Amino acid sequence: xxxxxxxxxxxxxxxxxxxxxxxxxxxxxxxxxxxxxxxxxxxxxxxxxxxxxxxxxxxxxxxxxxxxxxxxxxxxxxxxxxxxxxxxxxxxxxx
Amino acid sequence: xxxxxxxxxxxxxxxxxxxxxxxxxxxxxxxxxxxxxxxxxxxxxxxxxxxxxxxxxxxxxxxxxxxxxxxxxxxxxxxxxxxxxxxxxxxxxxxxxxxxxxxxxxxxxxxxxxxxxxxxxxxxxxxxxxxxxxxxxxxxxxxxxxxxxxxxxxxxxxxxxxxxxxxxxxxxxxxxxxxxxxxxxxxxxxxxxxxxxxxxxxxxxxxxxxxxxxxx
Numbered sequence: 001x002x003x004x005x006x007x008x009x010x011x012x013x014x015x016x017x018x019x020x021x022x023x024x025x026x027x028x029x030x031x032x033x034x035x036x037x038x039x040x041x042x043x044x045x046x047x048x049x050x051x052x053x054x055x056x057x058x059x060x061x062x063x064x065x066x067x068x069x070x071x072x073x074x075x076x077x078x079x080x081x082x083x084x085x086x087x088x089x090x091x092x093x094x095x
Numbered sequence: 096x097x098x099x100x101x102x103x104x105x106x107x108x109x110x111x112x113x114x115x116x117x118x119x120x121x122x123x124x125x126x127x128x129x130x131x132x133x134x135x136x137x138x139x140x141x142x143x144x145x146x147x148x149x150x151x152x153x154x155x156x157x158x159x160x161x162x163x164x165x166x167x168x169x170x171x172x173x174x175x176x177x178x179x180x181x182x183x184x185x186x187x188x189x190x191x192x193x194x195x196x197x198x199x200x201x202x203x204x205x206x207x208x209x210x211x212x213x214x215x216x217x218x219x220x221x222x223x224x225x226x227x228x229x230x231x232x233x234x235x236x237x238x239x240x241x242x243x244x245x246x247x248x249x250x251x252x253x254x255x256x257x258x259x260x261x262x263x264x265x266x267x268x269x270x271x272x273x274x275x276x277x278x279x280x281x282x283x284x285x286x287x288x289x290x291x292x293x294x295x296x297x298x299x300x301x302x303x304x305x306x307x308x309x310x311x
Contacts, residue, residue: 036271077267080270
């Protein structure tokens with residue numbers, strides 16, 4: 001997994017634990033947490049595949065843009081690998 | 096004319112002038128009915144007993160922030176334990192004898208440069224096994240939505256004013272981890288032992304919405 005990642009902006013129905021306010025936002029991997037049962041299957045009593053889980057750190061500036069209360073404060077959230085897209089280090093996608 | 100009857104002239108108010116709390120006469124919700132049905136079936140089929148259910152509720156009620164406070168106080172006084180808490184707070188809790196089940200616990204440490212706070216925007220994830228049941232406000236929409244948008248304003252309402260040059264890190268418990276804040280040890284506590292230090296560690300200081308008490 002790349003150091004810089006973007007949370008997928010998809011909006012599938014059902015039980016999803018990637019918060020909407022972070023979808024489409026770019027952050028950095030704070031640490032890898034290991035593999036955990038996929039909540040999108042677990043919630044429906046299906047056999048849940050184990051998926052890699054990461055803690056991703058976002059700046060307030062990235063999440064809230066010009067409305068950020070304090071741009072360099074951060075939000076860490078746990079995001080499953082299938083919700084993360086690698087972002088090239090040399091392109092500056094952050095607003 | 097003296098008259099003690101509370102409804103006289105104060106319809107629906109108690110003698111102290113407050114409205115009576117309504118009896119809970121409303122019908123059971125779908126999920127309340129489901130819980131009773133499943134519980135009674137499990138008891139009837141001999142899978143569990145009413146006593147076992149009551150005992151488990153006791154176990155849940157017995158968990159309190161004192162457990163987390165003991166962990167924090169030991170981390171303040173024992174540098175090796177401190178390192179183990181930061182490496183794996185779950186294992187460090189078990190080492191102290193706390194039954195935290197399969198919980199994955201991450202300790203986030205406050206420093207001179209960083210202040211941490213925890214929230215669960217999606218529901219009410221909370222390190223229950225170590226801190227007990229969460230306060231009602233932790234589950235409110237106001238806390239859950241504002242904590243990720245304007246944490247400094249929320250902390251100010253809790254009486255915590257942070258300087259501009261401290262970074263606030265908010266931890267949204269979105270999946271399998273639970274978080275506990277390792278607050279900074281208050282100044283002028285050099286002479287205090289572990290038990291005395293634990294008394295300074297408040298529940299809110301381990302959520303990040305408060306700071307430890309100052310020594311008396």
